[in-house]
Amino acid sequence: MTRIQLSRLPGERVRVTDDEASREIDLADLAPFVAAREPDGPRWVWDDTARWYPGLLAAGVRVARAHDLRLCHHLLRRAPAVDASLLVGPESTRWDRLGPAVPSDPVLFSSDAAAEHLAADLEDERQLSAISASPEARRLHLLVAAESAGALAAAEMTYAGVPWRVDVHEELLTGLLGPRPPWGARPRLLEEAVGDLRRLLSAPGLNPDSRPELLAALRRNGIELTDTRAHSLRSVDHPVIEPLLRYKKLAHLFQTNGWAWIDEWVRDGRFRPSYQPAGSATGRWSSNGGGALSFPVQVRSAAVADPGWVLVVADVAQLEPRVLAGMSGDRALARAARGADLYQGMVDDGAVASRQDAKLGLLGAMYGATSGASGRMVADLTRRYPAAFGLVEEAARAGERGQVVRTLLGRGCPALGASSDGAWEESPEAPPTDLADQDRHRRAYGRFTRNFVVQGTGAEWASCWIADLRNRLWHLGADGSLAERPHLVFFLHDEVVVHAPAHLADAVAGEVTEAAATAGRLLFRELPIDFPLSVSVVQSYAEAGKPAGGSSHLGSSA
Known part of the structure; x- marks a missing residue:
C-alpha cells in the first residue's frame, strides 16, 4: 500500500512525499489532490488527524486510511515491546511534546513556528522501523492502524454531528428551569429553588453553588458533612435534603x-x-469539549433523527469481562x-449460585476487591477460571513491583512515578517518602495495572470495531457525501450511534454486528x-434500549 506523507510548510504550502517523489503544493490545492489520489487506496500520513482531516471533510473529501503520527508516536514511546531509541532523531523532541489539536486551534496552519512544520516522512520512517524491529510487530501494526482509524472516525463524527433539535432542548430547559434568563442570572425556577434552600436553612444570603458556604449552612442546622455529594446528602434525615438534591440536579x-x-x-x-x-492512559477516548462522553439522560430526547432517517444505537454487553476471557485464553x-x-x-x-x-x-477481580462478598467470590472463581483471574492478578503483582504492564496489542501503561513525562500518579500530591506510604502507593499502582490490561484491551477491541464499521457504512451507501450515507455520529467506549436512512436500518444493524465480530x-x-x-432502531436517542420502538438484540460470534 502506498504511503503518502503530508508535511506542513510555511506560507500555506504542503510537502507531499510518497514512493515516487517529493514535491510541494499550495494548501488550496490539497483537497483536489487528495480526492484525485484517494481512489488508489493510499494511506495518508500526517502529524495530527484533527489538524488535517476537518479541512478535507469540509471540502467534501473523505479518506479511507491514515496514519496519525502524533498518536502513534506517543503510543510507541510507551510500548514495552518497542525500542524507544529507534524513535529518536531529527525533530523527535518536538514530536515528544506535540499535543492534540483542540477546537480553539486553527484547523491546519496556526503559525510559522518550527513546531508546526514537522517532517512527516522522517517520523514515519522512524515509526515503521521501530515497529518492524519489535517482536510484536504484527500486533503493533494492528494497534497503530486502529488508533489512526479512530482519529478519522472522531473527525467525521464532529463534522457530521449528532442530529439535534434545539426546539426540543429549549422546551425541556424551559419546563425544568423556566424561561431563558439574562446572561449571568439564574433561571426563574432555579432561583425559586435557591429561595427554598435559604428559607429551610435560615441562610438569607446563601449561595448553594459555593461548597464552603453550603457546608457551613448545613453545619449551623446540625448537619455535619465533609462534602456535598448526593450519596452523602442522602444519608441525612432533614427537610432540606430533598430540595437540595433537586436543586443540585437542576443546577x-x-x-x-x-x-x-x-x-x-x-x-x-x-x-x-x-x-x-x-x-486516557488506557486508550479510551476523552472529549476536548461538549461533554460528549458524559451525555446526560436529561437532554437525550433532543437527539432526534432527521425526517426519513433513524438512529441505530448499539452497545456490547459486558465488554471487559469478555475481553478478559479472550486475552487470557481462558476457555472455560x-x-x-x-x-x-x-x-x-x-x-x-x-461456577456460581447467582448472577x-x-x-x-x-x-472484584478486575478492580482489586479483596474483602467482603466480592473478595470471597474472587477466591472461589479463581479456582474455576484460573487463566482469566490469574492474568489480572499477575498484572497487579507486576504493578506492586513497580513494573509496567501492556495490553493485548502492546500499549504500555504509564510508569510508576510522580514527575516524569507520562508517569502514573495516584494524586497530584508530592510522591510518598516513608516506607509505609511507598508501600501504599505501590499497592494503588497495582490496582491500576490490574485494571489497565483489561480496560486497555477493551479500548483496542472498540477501536477495531469502529475502524471496520466506518468503512462498512461508507460502502453501504451507494453514493453521496459522508452525511448523505449512513454514518457514525457518536461513540462511547462500548456504544455507537449511527444516523442512517430508515430503509437501510436493518442493513446498518447487520454491519454493526459484523464489525463487532x-x-x-x-x-x-x-x-x-x-x-x-x-x-435499537429509534427516532430519538432517549428511546434507545427500550422494549418498544424497534429494539432488538443481535448476537455476534467472533
Missing part, C-alpha cells in the same frame, strides 16, 4: 447542558462535540461468555469470543 443541567451549551456546541441542527481518541470463561449474558453463563456453568455472585466476582477475530484469533450487541 447541573443549567451549567453543563443549558442554553450556553446549545450556543457553543450546536450548529446547523447538529451537536458537534470534539473527541480526543486515546485521551469463553464458554460462559457465549450468548447475551456472560454472568448468567457463569451460573449455568455451575449477582458472578458480577461481584468478575468486577471482525474486531473479535482480529484480537482473539485463537479463541472464539462472543460479543453480543443490543441494537
Whole structure:
C-alpha cells in the first residue's frame, strides 16, 4: 500500500512525499489532490488527524486510511515491546511534546513556528522501523492502524454531528428551569429553588453553588458533612435534603447542558462535540469539549433523527469481562461468555449460585476487591477460571513491583512515578517518602495495572470495531457525501450511534454486528469470543434500549 506523507510548510504550502517523489503544493490545492489520489487506496500520513482531516471533510473529501503520527508516536514511546531509541532523531523532541489539536486551534496552519512544520516522512520512517524491529510487530501494526482509524472516525463524527433539535432542548430547559434568563442570572425556577434552600436553612444570603458556604449552612442546622455529594446528602434525615438534591440536579443541567451549551456546541441542527481518541492512559477516548462522553439522560430526547432517517444505537454487553476471557485464553470463561449474558453463563456453568455472585466476582477481580462478598467470590472463581483471574492478578503483582504492564496489542501503561513525562500518579500530591506510604502507593499502582490490561484491551477491541464499521457504512451507501450515507455520529467506549436512512436500518444493524465480530477475530484469533450487541432502531436517542420502538438484540460470534 502506498504511503503518502503530508508535511506542513510555511506560507500555506504542503510537502507531499510518497514512493515516487517529493514535491510541494499550495494548501488550496490539497483537497483536489487528495480526492484525485484517494481512489488508489493510499494511506495518508500526517502529524495530527484533527489538524488535517476537518479541512478535507469540509471540502467534501473523505479518506479511507491514515496514519496519525502524533498518536502513534506517543503510543510507541510507551510500548514495552518497542525500542524507544529507534524513535529518536531529527525533530523527535518536538514530536515528544506535540499535543492534540483542540477546537480553539486553527484547523491546519496556526503559525510559522518550527513546531508546526514537522517532517512527516522522517517520523514515519522512524515509526515503521521501530515497529518492524519489535517482536510484536504484527500486533503493533494492528494497534497503530486502529488508533489512526479512530482519529478519522472522531473527525467525521464532529463534522457530521449528532442530529439535534434545539426546539426540543429549549422546551425541556424551559419546563425544568423556566424561561431563558439574562446572561449571568439564574433561571426563574432555579432561583425559586435557591429561595427554598435559604428559607429551610435560615441562610438569607446563601449561595448553594459555593461548597464552603453550603457546608457551613448545613453545619449551623446540625448537619455535619465533609462534602456535598448526593450519596452523602442522602444519608441525612432533614427537610432540606430533598430540595437540595433537586436543586443540585437542576443546577447541573443549567451549567453543563443549558442554553450556553446549545450556543457553543450546536450548529446547523447538529451537536458537534470534539473527541480526543486515546485521551486516557488506557486508550479510551476523552472529549476536548461538549461533554460528549458524559451525555446526560436529561437532554437525550433532543437527539432526534432527521425526517426519513433513524438512529441505530448499539452497545456490547459486558465488554471487559469478555475481553478478559479472550486475552487470557481462558476457555472455560469463553464458554460462559457465549450468548447475551456472560454472568448468567457463569451460573449455568455451575461456577456460581447467582448472577449477582458472578458480577461481584468478575468486577472484584478486575478492580482489586479483596474483602467482603466480592473478595470471597474472587477466591472461589479463581479456582474455576484460573487463566482469566490469574492474568489480572499477575498484572497487579507486576504493578506492586513497580513494573509496567501492556495490553493485548502492546500499549504500555504509564510508569510508576510522580514527575516524569507520562508517569502514573495516584494524586497530584508530592510522591510518598516513608516506607509505609511507598508501600501504599505501590499497592494503588497495582490496582491500576490490574485494571489497565483489561480496560486497555477493551479500548483496542472498540477501536477495531469502529475502524471496520466506518468503512462498512461508507460502502453501504451507494453514493453521496459522508452525511448523505449512513454514518457514525457518536461513540462511547462500548456504544455507537449511527444516523442512517430508515430503509437501510436493518442493513446498518447487520454491519454493526459484523464489525463487532471482525474486531473479535482480529484480537482473539485463537479463541472464539462472543460479543453480543443490543441494537435499537429509534427516532430519538432517549428511546434507545427500550422494549418498544424497534429494539432488538443481535448476537455476534467472533
